[in-house]
Amino acid sequence: MTSFSGTGFEVKYYIDKVLLSKQTAYQQLDIITNKNFGRMMFLDKDLQISERDAHHYNNAMVTPLIERQNAFSSVAILGGGDGGVLRETLRHKPEKAYLIEIDEEVILAAKEYMPGVCGKAFDSRKASIVLGDANEFLEQKHDFDAIIYDLTMHPESITDMERMDFLKQIFSRIRKSLKSGGMVSMQCCSEFDMETQTLLKKLLPRYFRHIVYKTVFIPSFCENWVFASAEVR
Template sequence: MDQKKKWHEKLYCHLGQYFLIEELLYKKKTAYQKVMIFKNSIFGKVMVIDDIVQTTERDEFIYHEMLTHVPIFSHGSIKNVLIIGGGDGGILREVCRHKNIENITMVEIDIDIINLCKKYFPNHSKNAYQDSRLKLIIDDGLNFTKKTKEKFDLIISDSTDPVSCGKNLFLSEFYFNCKNCLNKNGIFVAQNGVFFLQKNESILTYKNLKKHFCDTRFYQANIPTYYGGIMIFAWGSNNTELYKNNLQNIKSRIKHTKLAFNYYNAKIHMSSFYLPQYILNILDES
């Protein structure tokens, strides 16, 4: 591939964004997926899997903070966390910042993604893989959740889009397994793409989650890397009260941890559960 070549993301057939590849750093196929890593003057280093942008240096903090801290501060007493996917290490980094968390299990299907991100995206994990609380398992998330006897307070599914090996993490069976892996007041969250352009996938997720959780909803964040509008995150719990926090409660929990963030804060937390009306209308009809 020539340097400084325009590359077109392939997630959507008829539209999408272009990235200027200013320096190609890596391009090979692992045992599971095609991987490309390149430099871009706006987004920094960019990782592409199966022709779909997965993460960038410039705005990864938005995605990782929102997928991690919204459920952690909503719950208020997370001790055991399961991360499915997340080989870039960003979710692990954010989870490890919470010193009250006792055990962290991470299940990633592709060891090559972990190793590549340690090399090309070291700030994503910031040495979180060295945390003594971590148990790293190389396995398919669907298989692990089906077989494990462990219980968790929080499950974070940080998957690719529902293509290739990421498909298993959007199945009703996977959500059922996750429900069975959660403690009584546990929370399941997952990335669910850009609703405006992935409406059908979001509706399917909503229907499948509702089969297994009493409380099913989405929350949102605006992440420049992901083309097409706001990104939504799926939420499932059998405690219908956990998302109903007041602002002062969230502020107090954040203050107690003494953590600082680049995107997440108490007001962002509260507002993230308020979705645009077009999304609410479609979900009500589904």
């Protein structure tokens, strides 16, 4: 199985067994087992999460919110259909956690094949699963304590909008969907994806303040990944 990187290289993973391979209404979905990383989920041949090191990614998405806000009662997770970020969020006992995922097949696959990542998160009474487009969800009126952006920073394959226009629109809607002093956390791609890093450092200050970047090595990604947290302006 090959996972393509936006930073000039590709990573090949040995497949012990293919557990699932199907074309959904939105993307190619594959789940394999690997000797070193356990079960691994790929979307359009791009690695999303692995059982053995999912905690590195999920902690990096959620922990900054706890460190900066101590607690939150309502949180929205944009994307994250594998359930890992939702599971980590629920550990901190919010009153309600919303997960907005456009592809139900990803959720169903995670529940069946990757319980090591999602656990029972999807069945929690504190979790509300919204099937739909995250950008459209944010058009509605919300008042969240925190929003976690677990979507791609390369939306070219999922929208006809220009990348800059897409990010401007969704960042603006995230800002409007947060309470005063609300927090946002997001994944920002590889540290070697310099185009994305430069773009985000230009865009994020327009919508958020007190921006903190953190770099975490994700073993299954074979590279350092950048995460950001910030407060709404």
